[in-house]
Amino acid sequence: MxxxxxxxxxxxxxxxxxxxxxxxxxxxxxxxxxxxxxxxxxxxxxxxxxxxxxxxxxxxxxxxxxxxxxxxxxxxxxxxxxxxxxxxxxxxxxxxxxxxxxxxxxxxxxxxxxxxxxxxxxxxxxxxxxxxxxxxxxSGYVSFDGAQVGRLQGEALLKAMGDKANGRTVVMMNGDPTSPNAAWYRQGALSVLTGKVKIGRSYDTQGWSTDNAHANMSAALAALGPDRIGGVLAANDAIAAGVISALKKAPVRELPPITGQDADLDAVRRIIIGEQVMTVYKxxxxxxxxxxxxxxxxxxxxxxxxxxxxxxxxxxxxxxxxxxxxPRAVTVANINQTVVRDGVYTIDQICTREFRPACDAAGLTR
Missing domain, CATH: 3.40.50.2300 (Response regulator)
Incomplete structure (x- = not known):
């Protein structure tokens, strides 16, 4: 492209x-x-x-x-x-x-x-x-810069992994191979991750499906073991949901950093409670x-x-x-300045009773 x-x-x-x-x-x-x-x-x-x-x-x-x-x-x-x-x-x-x-x-x-x-x-x-x-x-084309989406995900993942990033194993949970955007996102992410981490496994996710992502993450856990997975580059929030469900089922008590994309409401809530480190807001x-x-x-x-x-x-x-x-990266630090400011969600929509304590701790309800 x-x-x-x-x-x-x-x-x-x-x-x-x-x-x-x-x-x-x-x-x-x-x-x-x-x-x-x-x-x-x-x-x-x-x-x-x-x-x-x-x-x-x-x-x-x-x-x-x-x-x-x-x-x-x-x-x-x-x-x-x-x-x-x-x-x-x-x-x-x-x-x-x-x-x-x-x-x-x-x-x-x-x-x-x-x-x-x-x-x-x-x-x-x-x-x-x-x-x-x-x-x-x-006749015309409208989208977001897919390479930048991947770069934002890769940068956020490295930051979340911190000093442990160098040489650690990352699992790539890519999007649907029928979508050219999936390859675009992956290339952008690899431009950041290559040379800094080891890609332990890389999977395509048919249909961007949460269930397929769950199955792929389960396979990665079986192949690598949970202790060897330092982070997961999940191409979007539906995939991130499948990754998290597989890790919890394993069970993995301390989740590795996991990325996302699309700023789904559930993903924003997962960011607040610390299950997902970021999403990409387009x-x-x-x-x-x-x-x-x-x-x-x-x-x-x-x-x-x-x-x-x-x-x-x-x-x-x-x-x-x-x-x-x-596109823009969304983390717990800038939820108010992104999806809330733009009217995508209100604080009341995000911070339901279940998530209120985490919202309070994150300063979203002050």
Whole structure:
């Protein structure tokens, strides 16, 4: 995957867009005479699974809300593939048959959806790749810098391991091999960990599944023994949950440092009680806003030059107009300054009765 960044002026434009400052432009574009909401087309949103909570709880409502703000006459069709590429192909076909004007697609399998994306192009329906870069003639791409996600995880793991990190054994619990993001995260993490720790075992996690992660971690424990595992690089929070459940079942009394990603509510709580050292927060609203802006522009037949800040090459398509956003590490020290400040969760949602003492100790409830 290769990206090229454009000039400072264009980056400033997208910063304004993602912050929500494009309303005046959007309203003017909705009607040629400056009257808002006079165009109407449907945007199809296709998300990959329900295993990762963010898709249904954050991305879907945020994209729908921003689409309405940018184009009040637009509607949204929604489908979730539940980790089934065949189902997602059928969902794409159904949406094209219904006459959607543009698709926002987070591919359940980025290679398997290639023919469907080609079919969408043949039908005159542009496709925005969301979060994962699917193969085929993609018109736009919105995601986060995956290498930076991995670097943040690797850096946090080394910090948590402290003086014991040098030469210690780390287990790599990678994401789903059908997702190009999984390789991106792994490469970023290895750029930090290589030469500093020994990678004792490395596993791919089909479907980003907690159950599959549990099985893989159980295998690592059997192969290495709990005393030899100094840390676990878990690619996301669902995987981290499986790792932790396997360690507890072993039983391992003192958990090694474990990373995560996606800022799931359960993961934030695990961080507070010390079961997980960090998660990577990818501000969902910024990603959703950029995808909605791309979809509305494409639905109106406009170019993405005022939206994209860079270009990306996929294995099949060059120079895809792209927005790559910056992820942030979340630890117990900055929960208030990240997911709480951005309105992802409230303190009351995080600090239920079970977690109140830990929240008090962490200074979250003062």
């Amino acid at each position: 290769r990206t090229r960044t454009r000039d400072t002026r264009t980056r400033h434009v997208i910063a304004v867009l993602v912050a929500g400052g494009l309303m005046a432009m959007a309203l003017a574009a909705c009607g040629g005479d400056g009257e808002a909401g006079t165009d109407s087309f449907s945007v199809g949103l296709l998300l990959p699974s329900k295993a990762v909570p963010r898709w249904e709880h954050s991305d879907k409502p945020l994209i729908e809300k921003r689409l309405k703000e940018l184009c009040s006459g637009c509607t949204m069709e929604y489908a979730n593939a539940e980790n089934d590429a065949t189902r997602q192909r059928q969902q794409i076909d159904s949406m094209i048959t219904k006459g959607v004007g543009v698709l926002i697609l987070d591919a359940a399998d980025t290679k398997a959806l290639r023919s469907s994306i080609q079919g969408a192009k043949a039908a005159g329906v542009p496709v925005v790749a969301y979060d994962r870069l699917a193969e085929g003639p993609i 501000p969902f609203k910024a990603e959703a806003d950029a995808a909605a802006a791309m979809a509305v522009a494409l639905g109106r037949g406009e170019e993405l030059s005022e939206v994209a800040t860079t270009t990306t090459d996929s294995p099949t398509t060059k120079d895809i107009p792209s927005v790559l956003l910056t």
